[in-house]
Amino acid sequence: xxxKFLETESPAWxxxxxxxxxxxxxxxxxxxxxxxxxxGLLPLLGSILVGLSALSVVAANWQSLPTQLRLGLLLGSLxxxxxxxxxxxxxxxxxxxxxxxxxxxxxxxxxxxLTSQLYQLVGYDVSGLLAWVVVGVLLSYLYESQTLIxxxxxxxxxxxxxxxxxxxxxxxxxxxxxxxxxxxxWWRRPxxxxxxxxxxxxxxxxxxxxxxxHSKITWFFIPAMLVYAAGDWHRDRAxxxxxxxxxxxxxxxxxxxxxxxxxxxQYAGLLRPPVLAYLGALxxxxxxxxxxxxxxxxxxxxxxxxxxxxxxxxxxxxxLAIATLVVLYVHAGSVLARAHRSGEAEQLTLGTVLFIIATxxxxxxxxxxxxxxxxxxxxxxVLLLSLSWYLRRRNASRLAAGVALAAGGSALIPPxxxxxxxxx
Amino acid sequence: xxxxxTPSHRLLVRLLVAAQVLYxxxxxxAGYATTAYGQHIWLATAPVELHSLQxxxxxxxxxxxxxxxxxxxxxxxxPQRRQAVYVLLNTGPDSLATVAGVYDKTLNPNPRQxxxxxxxxxxxxxxxxxxxxxxxxxxxxxxxxxxxxxSPAVRVRVSIAPWGQARIExxxxxxxxxxxx
Numbered sequence: 001x002x003x004k005f006l007e008t009e010s011p012a013w014x015x016x017x018x019x020x021x022x023x024x025x026x027x028x029x030x031x032x033x034x035x036x037x038x039x040g041l042l043p044l045l046g047s048i049l050v051g052l053s054a055l056s057v058v059a060a061n062w063q064s065l066p067t068q069l070r071l072g073l074l075l076g077s078l079x080x081x082x083x084x085x086x087x088x089x090x091x092x093x094x095x096x097x098x099x100x101x102x103x104x105x106x107x108x109x110x111x112x113x114l115t116s117q118l119y120q121l122v123g124y125d126v127s128g129l130l131a132w133v134v135v136g137v138l139l140s141y142l143y144e145s146q147t148l149i150x151x152x153x154x155x156x157x158x159x160x161x162x163x164x165x166x167x168x169x170x171x172x173x174x175x176x177x178x179x180x181x182x183x184x185x186w187w188r189r190p191x192x193x194x195x196x197x198x199x200x201x202x203x204x205x206x207x208x209x210x211x212x213x214h215s216k217i218t219w220f221f222i223p224a225m226l227v228y229a230a231g232d233w234h235r236d237r238a239x240x241x242x243x244x245x246x247x248x249x250x251x252x253x254x255x256x257x258x259x260x261x262x263x264x265x266q267y268a269g270l271l272r273p274p275v276l277a278y279l280g281a282l283x284x285x286x287x288x289x290x291x292x293x294x295x296x297x298x299x300x301x302x303x304x305x306x307x308x309x310x311x312x313x314x315x316x317x318x319x320l321a322i323a324t325l326v327v328l329y330v331h332a333g334s335v336l337a338r339a340h341r342s343g344e345a346e347q348l349t350l351g352t353v354l355f356i357i358a359t360x361x362x363x364x365x366x367x368x369x370x371x372x373x374x375x376x377x378x379x380x381x382v383l384l385l386s387l388s389w390y391l392r393r394r395n396a397s398r399l400a401a402g403v404a405l406a407a408g409g410s411a412l413i414p415p416x417x418x419x420x421x422x423x424x
Numbered sequence: 425x426x427x428x429x430t431p432s433h434r435l436l437v438r439l440l441v442a443a444q445v446l447y448x449x450x451x452x453x454a455g456y457a458t459t460a461y462g463q464h465i466w467l468a469t470a471p472v473e474l475h476s477l478q479x480x481x482x483x484x485x486x487x488x489x490x491x492x493x494x495x496x497x498x499x500x501x502x503p504q505r506r507q508a509v510y511v512l513l514n515t516g517p518d519s520l521a522t523v524a525g526v527y528d529k530t531l532n533p534n535p536r537q538x539x540x541x542x543x544x545x546x547x548x549x550x551x552x553x554x555x556x557x558x559x560x561x562x563x564x565x566x567x568x569x570x571x572x573x574x575s576p577a578v579r580v581r582v583s584i585a586p587w588g589q590a591r592i593e594x595x596x597x598x599x600x601x602x603x604x605x
Binding site for chain 1 (some may be wrong): 440452557590
């Protein structure tokens with residue numbers, strides 16, 4: 001709650017008798033004015049400027065400095081960052097403390113890179129930078145800080161990118177360290193932001209693997225859905241869903257691409273891995289996911305897997321596009337149905353958007369060839385307007401019913417599910 | 425897992441920081457050891473463009489060994505872009521190294537040969553583009569390259585460690601700096 005909000009609203013609360021004048025003053029005292037906080041930022045800005053000036057002096061003269069001095073500067077700033085971080089943590093300033101320790105970790109990576117550069121040294125595998133990922137993962141266990149949890153995931157993605165692009169090999173160790181190290185850290189202390197970043201980082205590495213090995217891009221979904229399945233097994237529903245976000249977005253975009261471009265057999269041909277191997281691997285991941293859903297009683301989210309139906313094995317052309325469209329519709333419908341049952345506003349919006357996208361794709365796909373252009377846009381616009389009006393009305397009535405239910409039964413425990421309504 | 429300031433936590437942090445310092449020192453040590461225990465070869469390059477030195481701290485070296493005829497390829501399958509390769513070089517005591525062959529797997533060279541690792545950048549009709557990751561030379565402050573104004577001809581001294589790392593030891597002007605100017 002902002003100070004400004006309190007200042008403008010609280011006199012009305014006093015006149016309405018919600019709180020007394022004394023309570024109002026105590027509330028105001030609890031949230032100090034923003035001006036004080038802004039002044040508190042000045043030393044930070046000042047020290048950043050001083051630090052930048054020192055950095056530019058060193059960077060400008062870097063090549064002229066003696067080797068030992070350069071090495072000493074690297075190691076000195078590394079140790080100073082960690083020591084400063086520990087100092088601020090002991091004094092209770094967690095934000096600065098964790099920031100400095102994160103800086104120490106970044107300086108370690110810079111130290112490895114700049115020292116190799118100092119000796120014009122070339123390594124032919126990732127072992128030099130692997131130590132960076134190892135230290136990052138270890139630090140994320142030693143401190144309770146979101147920055148330090150996110151850093152090893154980002155560093156792992158960067159190291160893997162360097163490794164595949166510059167050295168032409170995939171570092172399974174980096175992938176394993178991030179997946180197991182950061183993954184276990186998330187498993188023990190779930191966090192939604194970390195879950196999404198972790199999933200996105202792992203997906204990035206999986207994509208690099210696919211690109212490097214010249215495999216069919218559909219193989220990407222085996223590791224991606226493995227990440228998804230891990231989310232099914234987690235006891236914390238929100239954290240699990242956050243981990244499943246990036247794989248689902250990837251799968252949805254893929255299905256959308258198939259609906260849009262799947263007609264050309266050439267594109268579909270790029271997607272067809274050996275049937276038995278791919279379907280076998282996908283079935284294993286699917287079984288793993290279903291087992292997790294059953295264990296945590298979340299079988300309602302099973303229709304997510306519709307997006308993974310391997311429609312690309314169908315012959316290219318209109319049948320493939322239409323089959324994919326049907327899948328997109330059924331998926332959007334399943335999201336809407338789930339949202340109506342649970343009454344979550346965000347899920348309702350998501351389902352509505354997915355439904356509209358599917359309709360748009362279907363319309364563009366199927367009627368462009370048969371209609372005059374102006375008529376095409378007119379009908380499309382009317383179709384979308386009426387669809388959005390209908391879905392909005394349903395959402396509004398659904399949410400209003402939910403609110404009324406919650407208000408009416410606030411003293412009682414609300415029933416776990418309301419009777420499902422017929423689908424649109 | 426919350427941050428605790430117990431003695432064991434502090435000890436772990438100190439050990440971890442010490443390990444990082446040792447690791448960076450280890451990288452520096454590998455640099456020294458590559459020169460001390462490595463095999464030394466001379467590589468020829470095209471004349472160096474010094475213009476980039478006005479904006480950056482390094483120059484690009486274009487090795488003559490970076491483009492080899494396709495006939496030098498010794499692999500069972502045709503070379504592919506980004507593939508890691510082993511380049512066999514014929515060396516003399518004080519002469520420039522020449523490419524004897526490009527292999528897709530490790531090999532044991534004669535005493536008068538050296539193996540430098542690299543990557544295929546491009547496969548052309550008749551030639552093969554190679555990259556050694558030694559293309560960037562960070563010019564030290566006291567290097568004669570910093571005095572030159574035109575594109576001097578140079579040769580590059582490279583050390584190859586028995587464990588596979590390589591480094592540029594130094595870059596020498598072929599003519600006297602006065603002549604280069």
